Amino acid sequence: MKKEMLFVLSIVLLSACGERERMIDKIVDLSYSYDSTTVYWPTEKGFVFEKGFEGVTPGGWYYTANRFWTPEHGGTHIDAPIHFYKDRNTVDQIPLDQLIGPGLVVDVSEECAADRDYLIQIEDFTAWEKKHGLFVSNAIVLVRTGFGKYWPDRAKYMGTDERGDSAVAKLHFPGLHPEAAHWLVNVRKIKAIGIDTPSIDRGQSKDFKSHVALYEKNTPALENVANLDQLPEKGFTVIALPMKIKGGSGGPVRIVALLD
Amino acid sequence: MKKEMLFVLSIVLLSACGERERMIDKIVDLSYSYDSTTVYWPTEKGFVFEKGFEGVTPGGWYYTANRFWTPEHGGTHIDAPIHFYKDRNTVDQIPLDQLIGPGLVVDVSEECAADRDYLIQIEDFTAWEKKHGLFVSNAIVLVRTGFGKYWPDRAKYMGTDERGDSAVAKLHFPGLHPEAAHWLVNVRKIKAIGIDTPSIDRGQSKDFKSHVALYEKNTPALENVANLDQLPEKGFTVIALPMKIKGGSGGPVRIVALLD
Numbered sequence: 001m002k003k004e005m006l007f008v009l010s011i012v013l014l015s016a017c018g019e020r021e022r023m024i025d026k027i028v029d030l031s032y033s034y035d036s037t038t039v040y041w042p043t044e045k046g047f048v049f050e051k052g053f054e055g056v057t058p059g060g061w062y063y064t065a066n067r068f069w070t071p072e073h074g075g076t077h078i079d080a081p082i083h084f085y086k087d088r089n090t091v092d093q094i095p096l097d098q099l100i101g102p103g104l105v106v107d108v109s110e111e112c113a114a115d116r117d118y119l120i121q122i123e124d125f126t127a128w129e130k131k132h133g134l135f136v137s138n139a140i141v142l143v144r145t146g147f148g149k150y151w152p153d154r155a156k157y158m159g160t161d162e163r164g165d166s167a168v169a170k171l172h173f174p175g176l177h178p179e180a181a182h183w184l185v186n187v188r189k190i191k192a193i194g195i196d197t198p199s200i201d202r203g204q205s206k207d208f209k210s211h212v213a214l215y216e217k218n219t220p221a222l223e224n225v226a227n228l229d230q231l232p233e234k235g236f237t238v239i240a241l242p243m244k245i246k247g248g249s250g251g252p253v254r255i256v257a258l259l260d
Numbered sequence: 261m262k263k264e265m266l267f268v269l270s271i272v273l274l275s276a277c278g279e280r281e282r283m284i285d286k287i288v289d290l291s292y293s294y295d296s297t298t299v300y301w302p303t304e305k306g307f308v309f310e311k312g313f314e315g316v317t318p319g320g321w322y323y324t325a326n327r328f329w330t331p332e333h334g335g336t337h338i339d340a341p342i343h344f345y346k347d348r349n350t351v352d353q354i355p356l357d358q359l360i361g362p363g364l365v366v367d368v369s370e371e372c373a374a375d376r377d378y379l380i381q382i383e384d385f386t387a388w389e390k391k392h393g394l395f396v397s398n399a400i401v402l403v404r405t406g407f408g409k410y411w412p413d414r415a416k417y418m419g420t421d422e423r424g425d426s427a428v429a430k431l432h433f434p435g436l437h438p439e440a441a442h443w444l445v446n447v448r449k450i451k452a453i454g455i456d457t458p459s460i461d462r463g464q465s466k467d468f469k470s471h472v473a474l475y476e477k478n479t480p481a482l483e484n485v486a487n488l489d490q491l492p493e494k495g496f497t498v499i500a501l502p503m504k505i506k507g508g509s510g511g512p513v514r515i516v517a518l519l520d
Contacts, residue, residue, distance in 0.1 A: 027356045035506035049505070052331075061472055062346040064509045069329040071312075076504070086322040096287045096516055212321055241501040241514035244336070245309070246295035249324045254501035254514070256356055 030142075030194075030238075030255035031076040032226045037152045039198060039224060040074030042160065042167035047074065070252070076224045078242045078253040079200070081215035084208060088218050091248040096241075098220065101140045101191045103238035103257055104128070105231050109146025112174040116159060117204050118145070119177040125184070132234050138191045140238040141184060144228040145174045148196035151226070159203055175202030178209035185217040192240065194222030194255070222255060235260050290402075290454075290498075290515035291336040292486045297412045299458060299484060300334030302420065302427035307334065330512070336484045338502045338513040339460070341475035344468060348478050351508040356501075358480065361400045361451045363498035363517055364388070365491050369406025372434040376419060377464050378405070379437040385444070392494050398451045400498040401444060404488040405434045408456035411486070419463050435462030438469035445477035452500065454482030454515070482515060495520050 032038060040046045047070050054064035072091075073079065081088030106128045112118045120143055129135060150156035159172030174197060181200070184190050193200065193214065200221040201210045214221055222240055242253040292298060300306045307330050314324035332351075333339065341348030349355075366388045372378045380403055389395060410416035419432030434457060441460070444450050453460065453474065460481040461470045474481055482500055502513040 027360070029356055029504075031504045033352050033504045033506040049507075059467060061344060061468060063344055064342060065331065065333055066505075066509055067329065067331045068505065068508075068511075069327065071325065071327045073325055082324060084321060084323055092293050096289055100287070100516075100518075207319060208321060239499055239501065241499065241516065243503055243512045244289075244291045244293045244514055245326075245328065246293040247309075248328075249326055251328075252503045252512070254504055256360075256501065258360075 026259040028227055028230045028236075028257040028259065030225050030227055030257055031253065032151060032224060034068070034070065034075050034252065038075040039152050039154055039157060040071060041198065042158070042163050042171070043165055044071045044074055072245065072248055072250045073223070076222070076226055076253060076255060077250055078240065079211070079215070079221045079223060079250045080248060081218045081220060083215065083249040084211040085215035088215050089220075090246075091242050091251050092244045092246050094220055094242070098191045099240045099242070101138050101238060102136050103140045103142060103231070103236045104132070104135065104234045105142045105144050105228055107144045107233065108174070109144055112145040112147065116172040116174065117202055118174040119202060120174065120180055121177050122180045122183045125180065125188075128233065135188045135190065137189065139188070140192045140194065140240070141190050142194040142225060142228055142231070142238070143176065143196070145196055146229075147173055148226060148228055151224075158198055171203030173197045173199075173203040175205060176200050176210040178213055181210035181213035185214055185219045190219065192220050192222065194225040194238075194240075196225050196228050198224055222253060225255060231257055232259070286519040288487055288490045288496075288517040288519065290485050290487055290517055291513065292411065292484060294328070294330065294335050294512065298335040299412050299414055299417060300331060301458065302418070302423050302431070303425055304331045304334055332505065332508055332510045333483075336482070336486055336513060336515060337510055338500065339471070339475070339481045339483060339510045340508060341478045341480055343475060343509040344471040345475035348475050349480070350506075351502050351511050352504045352506050354480055354502070358451045359500045359502070361398050361498060362396050363400045363402060363491070363496045364392070364395065364494045365402045365404050365488055367404045367493065368434070369404055372405040372407065376432040376434065377462055378434040379462060380405075380434065380440055381437050382440045382443045385440065385448075388493065395448045395450065397449065399448070400452045400454065400500070401450050402454040402485060402488055402491070402498070403436065403456070405456055406489075407433055408486060408488055411484075418458055431463030433457045433459075433463040435465060436460050436470040438473055441470035441473040445474055445479045450479065452480050452482065454485040454498075454500075456485050456488050458484055482513060485515060491517055492519070
């Protein structure tokens, strides 16, 4: 992948040679914080912060440190392809250049406001392309359902604030149509996808076919992505760096967008 | 900080306009994986991976997911300034542009091979400057002690493989002299510092004065940084994105270097 040079990132120090420069005038944080309000799947307990020491030590200096427990999948996290497809990449195996690339936002917030169970179609992507040109090779595609505005209100964000196995059938949030997932990985061959909901398949999915289609092709998904309303539809670079859990099926990821 | 534009990062898509381009021909991963062998402070239990479900679901598709427990400080992690200084930034408060910047490697591996308790001096930094020019403003300075080659052998890496409070006095690894820490934050005003040992103060430190000096100035430290032997002394960008733990004193961080 590195050799393909499907995108080029040029880093120019201010002190360096006279190449033409474009500035970053904004870094957008696309990750939510982890705390007791962070949204997890109804079957999971959520983030457990264990407050450790805080105070002045016998030696006279201030000190604080903590510990935590968490499922891999909750908050702003990455699904490694192995999460839904055997023998695909674990989170530590995802090539880093798959997680750094030109970003684009496909805005389906009107459709999702009208229908909580909306399935994002191939036509939603081609509508973007009619406006901006074909998806650049190896794009990181961010789907904006608009549901980020509900975070962290579980009832509004997920469709239910109940917990446990019985709550899963009550999940209502939009997601990617499996045909659109196939198109992204087989026709456009994107690097990765992200969405501002808890899952790349919609809440009412019973078979998770978009997960399976993406992960079969080793294409990871970013879920519960924050602040997509702060991004333009194109003209930025996404950098998504996950916690490197050996053999993990996913995990916490810090995602930033560098705007031109 | 963003407005200061002390470094400029120019992102040019292959499909885009005719600006002169420089390619990334290498991304170096500066983070170790988290697993049962990951090195933590002797007083901490270490990384606990809780294997969850793995197999074929009743619906017929493969699925796997896990959970984990960890102290904030272990493996390749960031110290937020509040770790050793009251009322300074927690990990979620560290400005993102402090974690993205021009990187440089100061190699003191010869000195540290000769003396496990070596203290990195201001002169080690000025020797680098004599060779390459003054540290660029807002650099991310990576100190290469060479101890990364011992990872994850605790006895070689830390000086002891014992556990518990009594093991702390037996720690022997190099670290930053407090005067050098003061110089970095008050004279050169760097963005952040990293080191390939478990702590920015040496193992034999009893007062952690380098931690205190750095964190008073809200300058975070990256510890247990991996693969510094794969970097040149200059000519790369560091991107260090930590897990966004609300109120955290530090946490897991994925660090990459983008080489020109």
